[in-house]
Amino acid sequence: MNIRMWGISLFMFLSTVSAVGQTANCYLKAPLPDEWEESGQVFQQTLPVDDYWWKSFRDTKLDSLITLAVDRNFSVAMAINRISAARANLWMERSNFFPSVGLNAGWTREETSGNISAAPQSTEHYYGASLSMSWEVDVFGSIRKRVKAQKENFAASKEEYTGVMISMAAEVASAYINLREFQQQLEVVKKNVASQEEVLKITEVRYNTGLVAKLDVAQAKSVLYSTRASIPQLEAGINQYITTLAVLLGMYPQEIRPVLETVGILPDYMEPIGVGMPVDLLLRRPDVRSAERNVNAQAALLGASKADWLPKVFLKGSFGYAARDLKDLVKSKSMTYEIAPALSWTIFSGGQLVNATRLAKVQLDETINQFNQTVLTAVQETDNAMNAYRNSIKQIVALREVRNQGVETLKLSLELYKQGLSPFQNVLDAQRSLLSYENQLVQAEGSSLLQLITLYKALGGGWRE
Template sequence: MYLLFRKPAGYLRHTLLAAFLALYAAAAYAGGNNTGEAALTDSVPSHWTYDEHFNQSIPTDDNWWHQLGDPLLDSLIARGIENNPNVVIAGKRIVMAKEALNAARAGYYPSLGLQGGWTKARSSGALGNVSMPATTTDYFSLGLNMSWEIDVFGKISAKASQQKALYNATRAEYAATMVTLCANIAKAYVNLRVWQAEWQVAVEHIASQEKIVKITEARHEAGLASMLDVTQARIVYYSTQASMPTLRSSIRTTINSIALLLGVYPRDINDLLEPTSPLPDHRQIVPVGVPAELLRRRPDIVEAEYELASYAAALGIAKRDFLPTLSLNGSIGTGAHSAGDLFSRNSLTYSIEPTLTWTIFDGMSRRANMASARQQMEIGIESYNNTVMTAVEEVDNAITTYAGTLRNLDILDDVVTQSRKSLDLSLDLYKRGLSPFNNVVTAQMNLLEYQNSVVTASGNALTALITLYEALGGGWDAADM
C-alpha cells in the first residue's frame, strides 16, 4: 500500500528560491580575493595568445632550408616530413588532444538516453501482520532520460579551457618535432657532403702522391736519391689510401642515418645520395641584432606557455570544486501492462528534478588538491622562465659559433693557399736536388690536413647556421629584423 502526499502550494518556488540563495552564497565565495586568484593575477600572464606577427610557423610554412640552395636537400626534407614516424606520432597526438577538447566541450550539453524493456515482478503477501495473497505484475516500458549539469560557476568552461591549452601545447610540440626533424635532416645531409668532400680530397691527393712516388723511384733508379726517399713517399701514399675505407664507412652510415630520419630504407635513397655533390652555400647574411620577439615563436616556448595556461585552468577547476553543482535530471516515457497500450493517454510518465549538491566536508581532499594545483602552476612558471633563458642562450651560442666558424674558414683558406705553394716549391727544389725529400713529405701532409680542415670548417659553418635556424624555431624574414 502506497501513501501519496500532496506537495504544498508554492513548493517548487520555495525550492528554486533556496537553490538561488545557495548559489548566490557560493558565487560570493568564489569571487573572494583568495591566494589562488592573487597568484594568477600577479604571476601569470592574463592571456596566452600571441600577436599575429609572432605566431609560430612550422618548417613547411617558412621553408628556411631553401636558403641553402640545394634542391636535393629540399626534396629530402619534404620526404621526411611526409614519412618520419615521430612526425606521424606527433600529428596523431594533435588529433587525440582535439578529441579530448571536444569531450570537455560536450559538458555544455545535456546527456540523453533511451531505454525500453519488459518487467515482471512478484511481491510477497506475507510481509505484513495479516497474510495476503502474493501479487504479480508485468508491464512494458519505454522512456527517454536526460541529465544536464548547468555550468553556473564555469567549472565546465574551466575544463574546456584546460583542454584547449593542452591542445595548443600539443600543436606546439608538433611544430617542435618538425623543426627538429628538418634541422636533423639538414645536419645529416651536411655531414654526408663533408665526408664525400674529404673522400674527394683524398682521391686527388692519392693521384698526386702516386706521381711523387714515381718521381722518387725514378730518381732512385738514376742514383740521384736514396731508397729512404722512396719509402717516405710510399708511406704518405699508403697512409692516404688507408683513410679511404673509414671515409667510405662514414658515408655509408650517414646515408643510413638520413634514411632513418626520412622513414625509408637506405636502398630507397642510395641512388640520390651516392653521387658526390658540393656542400651547400654556407655564407649567409645573419642579422647581428636578432630581436627577442623572434624567440616567442620557438615551439618549446609556445608549448611551455600553453602548458602554464593549462595549469592555471587546473587551479581554477580545483577552486570550483568547493562550489555547489546544479544539475537538471528528467525523464519522459510510457508504461503499460500491454504493449498495445504504451502510447495511450493514461500510460504517459514523466519527472523533472532540479538538484543542487554541495559537498560540506570531504576530509580536506579538495583543499589538498587546490594546493597541489597551485604548486603545479608555480612549477610551470619556473619551467617557462627556464625555457626562455635556455632559448636566449642557444640563440646567442649559435650566432657566436656561426660567426666564429666563418672567421676560421677565411683563415684556413689562406693556409691552404700557402700550403699548396709550399708543396709546389718544395717539390721543385727536390727535383733540382736543392732540398731534402723531408720538406716534400711535410708539405704533402700539411696540404692534406688543411684541405680537410677547410672541408670540416665549411661543414661546421653550415651546421652552426642550421643550429641558428633551429634555435630561432625556423627561418627569419627581413621584416622581422
C-alpha cells in the first residue's frame, strides 16, 4: 500500500458520498508523512501496543488507579449515557419501518334536534370497538436512509466512548507521573538540604578554630535556607496532583490521599516505541473513525432529504364492530372495516424541501471538512509527540552525565576546601549546581514520560473493550 497517499480509499464512506453526488475532490490530496523512522533505537515501525500501554511502566499503583477510574470516572459514565441515547434514537427511527396500530373502544349516545330538518327529534346510542392501522411504505428509501444515519451516529458514539477511555487513561497516567515527579524533586531537595547541613557544620568548625572568616558560615546558611524555601512549593504541587487524581477517580481527595502521599519513584522507561505506519494511525484513532461515521451519517441524511421530494405511500385501514346493544357487538352483522391506500406528494412547500436539501449539503460539507481537520490534527499531534519524546531521551542521557559530574565537582571542591586549598565559593557554586542538575534530571525524566503518554494517546492506542 502506498503510504504517501491519503487513506481516503480505506474508508467505506466514499461510496456513500459518491452516491449522493459528492466527489473525492472534497478530501485532502497531499501525501501523508513518510514512515516515522528514527535512525537510533527510539522508534520501531510496528503497530503500537493495543491494550493497556501503561502496564509497560510496571507500576502496580498506576494500574490500580486507572482500573478504578474506569469504574468511577464521570466522563466515562457520560460517554456511556451518550451511547445509550444514540441506541434509543436508532430504535426510534427503526420503528418507522413498522405500522402503527391503535385500539379504539367506547360507547356513544347522541340526540339530534327536531327543529333543523323534517326528521323528528331522535336519540341514538351504540357500542363500538375497532383496531386501526397506519403504515408508510418506504418505496423511495427515506426511512432507510434516516435509519442508516442513526446507525452511523450510534457507531460514532461508541468511537467517542473509546476516545474518552483513551483520554481518561492518559490523564490519570499524566497526573500520576506529575505527582511522582514532584515527590522526587522533594526528595532531591531534602537530600541536598542534608548535604548542605553537613557543609554548614564544616564551615562552623573551621570558623570556630579560626581557619576561615564568618562569611563562609553566612554563605553556607544562605544556600541552605534557600534550598529549604523551595519545599512548600513542592508540597503544594504534590497536593494539587493528588486532588487532580481524586477528581479523575470520582473520589474526594481525603479518600485517596493516604495511598498517594507515600513517596514513589518515576518509572524508568526508555524502550523502543512502536509507532506503526501513517495509514495505521488513521485506522486506529477513535476521533478519525468517529469523524468518518459522522460523514456517513450526514451523507445518509442528504439522501433522505432528496427522497422527501418524492411521493410517500401510506396504507391505512381499520377493523371493528359497532352495535346498539352490547350483546350484538361481536356478531358478524356488526362488523365494520376500512381499507384506504393513499399517496401523498408535496408539490409546493414554499421552498422548504429545497432549503432542507441545501442545508443537508452544507452540513455534509462541514463534516467532510471536520474529517480533514481531524486527520491533519492526528498527524500533527503524532509528529509533535514523537519529536518531543525523541529529544527528551537525548536530554535525559546528557543530564545524567551532567549530574554525575556535578556530584564529583562537589566532592572535589569540598575536599580542597577542607585542606585550605580552595575558596568556599567553589563549594557554594558546586552545591547550587548540583541541586539544579538533579532537579533538571528529575524534570526531564518526568517530561519524557509525559511525552510518551502523549505519544500513545496520539497513536490512538491503549484501549480496547
